Amino acid sequence: EVQLVQSGPEMKKPGESLRISCKGFGYSFTDYWIGWVRQMPGKGLEWMGIVDPGDSETRYNPSFQGQVTISADKSINTAYLQWGSLRASDTAMYYCARHRHPRVRGGTDSFEIWGQGTVVTVSS
Amino acid sequence: EIVLTQSPGTLSLSPGERAALSCRASQSVSSNYLAWYQQRPGQAPRLLMYGASIRATGIPDRFSGGGSGTDFTLTINRLEPEDFAVFYCQLYGPSPPFTFGQGTKLEI
Numbered sequence: 001e002v003q004l005v006q007s008g009p010e011m012k013k014p015g016e017s018l019r020i021s022c023k024g025f026g027y028s029f030t031d032y033w034i035g036w037v038r039q040m041p042g043k044g045l046e047w048m049g050i051v052d053p054g055d056s057e058t059r060y061n062p063s064f065q066g067q068v069t070i071s072a073d074k075s076i077n078t079a080y081l082q083w084g085s086l087r088a089s090d091t092a093m094y095y096c097a098r099h100r101h102p103r104v105r106g107g108t109d110s111f112e113i114w115g116q117g118t119v120v121t122v123s124s
Numbered sequence: 125e126i127v128l129t130q131s132p133g134t135l136s137l138s139p140g141e142r143a144a145l146s147c148r149a150s151q152s153v154s155s156n157y158l159a160w161y162q163q164r165p166g167q168a169p170r171l172l173m174y175g176a177s178i179r180a181t182g183i184p185d186r187f188s189g190g191g192s193g194t195d196f197t198l199t200i201n202r203l204e205p206e207d208f209a210v211f212y213c214q215l216y217g218p219s220p221p222f223t224f225g226q227g228t229k230l231e232i
Contacts, residue, residue, distance in 0.1 A: 035222075037169075037224075044210075044224060044225075044226050044227045045161075045169065045212055045214075045224040045227075046224065047214070047220075047221055047222045047223055047224060049220070050222075059220045060221075061220060061222075061223075062125075062220075062221065063221065095168055095169070097168075100174060106217075106218075106219075107220075108157060108216055108217035108219075108222075109174075109216055110159035110171055110180075110214065110216050111159075111161075111169070111171060112171045112180060112181070114168035114169060114170070115168065116168060117168055
């Protein structure tokens with residue numbers, strides 16, 4: 001079965017660093033871009049950025065560039081979203097999602113397979 | 125950055141009725157890059173349509189999508205109880221950011 005499994009909930013303090021993960025199962029991990037989507041409490045979906053696990057090419061939403069780092073380790077079929085210094089406003093659910101089609105140039109594709117989400121809470 | 129505006133914000137209908145959800149882009153876009161998602165409470169989003177009018181795998185034919193230029197529509201015929209959720213449109217090309225609309229809540 002094709003699935004993305006995300007790491008568990010996180011509770012952090014402002015200023016701390018964090019890396020959450022998303023592991024792919026049941027498909028060729030390097031063939032599909034993976035993206036990250038933020039959903040703040042009671043709010044809509046925000047596209048953060050994507051990574052091509054095959055060559056680690058990334059594309060970011062300018063609103064998130066410099067605030068987070070998206071990466072992938074193809075040797076263990078895992079994508080990551082990381083923060084160097086968390087803020088209370090980073091409190092949200094974060095979803096990883098896989099593109100529908102393989103090897104799409106430029107990463108222009110919809111998200112067909114979604115992880116279960118990782119809740120990140122940042123509070124002092 | 126292209127902005128997607130969805131309307132209405134909330135749509136109140138009954139099972140068996142037909143729903144029409146709108147997604148308007150701030151400038152003309154290619155329908156090749158327009159997707160719709162459904163998000164039920166407590167669940168991850170689910171892809172419904174891509175390329176504006178192509179149903180994703182396993183999506184019943186009660187769901188249909190269309191439109192071009194700046195105006196796109198998701199239509200759901202014969203509403204079932206499980207259809208009531210929040211729906212988002214997304215533009216995923218030609219260049220980032222691949223933004224989502226703010227969502228339409230379909231409620232009973």
